[in-house]
Amino acid sequence: MIIDNGKLNKQQRKAVETTEGPVLVLSGAGTGKTRVITDRIVYILENNLAQPWQILTLTFTNKAAYKISKEISISDTSFKILNSKELWMGTFHSICLRILRRNFEHIGLKQNFLIFGEDDQKSVLKHVITNLGLDIKEYNPFVWVDKISFEKDKGIQDKYSNKELNFDKIYTAYNAQLARLNGLDFGDLIIKVLELFQIAPDILEKYQKQFKYIMVDEFQDTNAAQMQLLQKLTGNNFNICCVGDDDQSIYS
Numbered sequence: 001m002i003i004d005n006g007k008l009n010k011q012q013r014k015a016v017e018t019t020e021g022p023v024l025v026l027s028g029a030g031t032g033k034t035r036v037i038t039d040r041i042v043y044i045l046e047n048n049l050a051q052p053w054q055i056l057t058l059t060f061t062n063k064a065a066y067k068i069s070k071e072i073s074i075s076d077t078s079f080k081i082l083n084s085k086e087l088w089m090g091t092f093h094s095i096c097l098r099i100l101r102r103n104f105e106h107i108g109l110k111q112n113f114l115i116f117g118e119d120d121q122k123s124v125l126k127h128v129i130t131n132l133g134l135d136i137k138e139y140n141p142f143v144w145v146d147k148i149s150f151e152k153d154k155g156i157q158d159k160y161s162n163k164e165l166n167f168d169k170i171y172t173a174y175n176a177q178l179a180r181l182n183g184l185d186f187g188d189l190i191i192k193v194l195e196l197f198q199i200a201p202d203i204l205e206k207y208q209k210q211f212k213y214i215m216v217d218e219f220q221d222t223n224a225a226q227m228q229l230l231q232k233l234t235g236n237n238f239n240i241c242c243v244g245d246d247d248q249s250i251y252s
Helices: 010-017 033-046 062-073 092-107 118-131 141-152 167-180 188-199 201-210 224-234
Strands: 023-026 055-059 088-091 114-116 183-185 213-216 240-244
Touching: 010 023, 010 033, 033 055, 033 062, 033 213, 033 240, 055 062, 055 092, 055 224, 062 088, 088 092, 092 188, 092 201, 092 224, 114 118, 118 141, 118 167, 118 183, 141 167, 141 183, 141 188, 167 183, 183 188, 188 201, 188 224, 201 224, 213 224
Parallel strands: 023 240, 055 088, 055 213, 114 183, 213 240
Antiparallel strands: none
16 A cells, blocks of 8 residues: 555655565655655555564654654554554664663673763863873864764774874774773764674674664765664665665765
């Protein structure tokens, strides 16, 4: 059953109804890409192809996740989700946080671990740079927050991509200090889930089996770490649907 009430074109309706194998939808802004995800979720649920908790939907903003969830809840269909929390829907980082809250002990975190914002990161970096005996003016914490964030966006690597003098020292000391404080920064949310899946393949397998369908909004904006996460979660299940606009990509 199609529930778009004429809001989708022929190609978009085909994307909604294609429930086996990978689906990629590329089109410009304002052409109903996100609507494809909304209607596809409802289509899958109405046809009893999966339960709400078996569908993973990844977005780049909380606003987008809220919009999709709201549209599903008010859709004029016979299927109604009584509790929107049944859905695994949110930003890459919020979904990773949800996974970490359930499996924190496997990666050396304590319960109620902290998420450090940018100001907290700068304070930690200032402490680390000073303790390393480096000039705080030369190694400005404001600048190094971005350097570290950029490195973590690369995902798990054999070697650091940043070859600057003392980068490895600062990066290692910074992460060690976060660990002592039972804290993670924003970039860690994805990195730590990737590490979790390496350390505990049984946990990865559990999520791979759980998520029968994976949806990704604004796919053009995925960075290397997020791509690694998608590859892990997808595994041998190729029921992934990505929508995006390659003209708006923020990564080359």
